[in-house]
Amino acid sequence: MVDNQLSTMLLYFFGAIVMCGIGMLAVGFFVDINRHFNKWLLALISPVVLAATAASSVLSDRNITNAEFEIGTASGEESAILVWLLRLVTALVLGICIARLISTSQSHESRPRQGGALFAAFLFFYVTNAVLNNIFGIKPVFDQRLIYPALVFLVVYLSRGKGFTPMIDATKWGLLLFCIASVAAIPLFPQAAVQQNYAGVLPSIHIRLWGLGSNPNSIGPLALVLLLLQIYRPFSSRLLQLAGYVVGLIVLVLSQSKTAWFAAIIAIPTLWWGHLLYAAETRGRPRHSAYTLRSFSRPILACLLGLAAVTALAYIFILDPFAKLANDEQVTSLTGRTDIWALAIDTWKQNPLFGYGTSMWDVEFRRLSGMNYAYHAHNQFLQSLSVAGLLGLLGLLVYTFVLFRQAFASNTATRGFSLALFWVIFIRYFTEAPLNMSSIFSGEFVTHLLLFSLVLTRGREPAAIPHAQHDYEPLQNLQWR
Known part of the structure; x- marks a missing residue:
């Protein structure tokens, strides 16, 4: 018995040494990658997270065909392959973060003074919503997933x-793919991507697109963010x-996310307004960054024509639509949100x-409360209140408040994009929980990180840095435009 215990202890000891060695080699690998690709390494986090989110929808074998009646069990199960995939992606994100932390600690690069108030406000939000409540709340818990965001x-x-x-570029490419x-999943993985027999507001359309997102109310805003990114910083290729416009509009419309539609009505004119006011101040930027008013008006006109067409069809094919909505139980209860609130x-x-x-x-709380469909409070204010008091x-x-103030201050440099993106997040405060910090594998995390x-x-870019300089050399002459 003693020999077996000694063998087990030695096995664990040498196993720990091997794992430490592998960890050190991995850190060294990421540090070396960061030295050669320091400009893009951190930006890869958003596309990697989006890819993992898409893979989760397929590998979980979810079936959302009848999600309206089986929402509690429609999300599928975490298979062994999915668990290890998420672990590998988490390790990749951690490797990127550690490499950047080592880089910033060993370099003398100049950093702008701006941002301190925003980060302090974020820390206050994080500590009150993910730390103190897990120590002094009704059910104390330690969840390592809260550390990663x-x-x-x-x-x-x-x-x-x-x-x-x-x-911005990495997020735009990630959202495009x-x-x-998500559109390709309609014929390829219909059980995982399309909810059938959905009683929405679109005439003759009885499906709701989940795509490869966690739910329609998540994928709809992501499509809107893609459209805003394309308007703000277009692809160099017209194709x-x-x-991007085609798949973005398809996902935005078929997701039937009313919150995303309302956010589009606010965000797109905000971006248009910012472009009109501040385009003259950004003429010195590259041509692909300064979008001409003529080119800018095309997607706006397409959206308005599409909205007018949908409205006309609704009045033609639906008798007394306002009376129907007034008597619709889903509308009067905000799709069950009042019970959750x-x-x-x-x-x-x-x-x-x-x-x-x-x-x-x-899972346990939803089972005890009898609300298998309530994955959060469906209201950011009530989410923070219920989870963190x-x-x-x-x-x-x-x-x-600080995020809005900084977004408004960045409006000139970003030609309205920062404020438009803020509205996309803030409007979702009232029906969703867009600042949920429980995981990095969500569209909410990607959008929040982009705005932050x-x-x-x-919104100000640093001046061009000579090619000979890199992360580990002093950047004493870094100036801001």
Whole structure:
């Protein structure tokens, strides 16, 4: 018995040494990659997360054909392949973050002074919504998945001297491929991508597109973000531009996300308004960044014509549509959200200061509450209130105020894009939980990270750096335009 215990201890000891060696080699590998591709390495996080999210929808073997009646079991199960895929992607993201942390700690690169208030507000939001509530809440818990989003935001803050253009381009490419894959999934993986017999507002269309996203209310805003990115910073190829507009509009329309549609009505005119006001101040930028008014008006006109066509069809084929909506139980109850909101408030009352904890809305909580369809509070204010109490709500309000202030300050440099993207997130506050920090594998994380990185330096890019300089050399002459 003693010999067996000694053998087991030696096995664990040498196993730990081997794992430490592999970890050190991996860190060295990522540091070396960062030295050669430091401009794009951090920007790869968003496309990698989107790819993992898309793969999860297929590998989980979900069946959302009758999701309206089986929403609690439609998400599928985490197979062994899916679990290891998510672990590998998480390890990749951690490797990128560690490499950037080592790079910033060993370099003397100049960083802009802007961004300190935004990051401090984010830390306050994170501590109140993911740390204190998990210590003093109704159900204390430690979840290592909460660390990864905060680590990514920390690395983006420390790397703010790199500029935001790589993040925008990488996210735009990632969203384009994600939307193309979601449209392709309609004939290839219909059980995982298309909800049948959906009673939506579009005439003669009784399906709802989930695509390769976690749900329609997640993939719809992602398609809107793709459209905004293409308007703000178009692809150099007209074919790619056309493909992006087509798949973006298909996903946005077929997702039947009313919140995304309303956000589009606010965000696109905001971007148009910003372009009219500030285009003259950005004429010194490359041609592909300064979108002419003539070119800009084309997608706006297409969206308006499409909206007019849908409205006309609704009045032609639906008798008395307003009376139908008024009597629709889904509309009057906001698709069941009122019951979820009531549950969130009742749960918050049990611990008003710190809330329940981030384990609220997990499988066990949904089973005990009898709401298998409630994956979050479907309202960001109530989400913070129920999960983190009054302190969490305070953290959310402070962070939202600072985020809006920085987005507005960046509006000139981004020609309206920062404020338009802020509206996409803020409008979702009232029906979704777009600032949920429980995981990096979500479209909400990608959109939040994009806005954070964009407004961190108020939309200003660093001046060109000589080719001979890199992360590990002093950048004493770095200036900002």
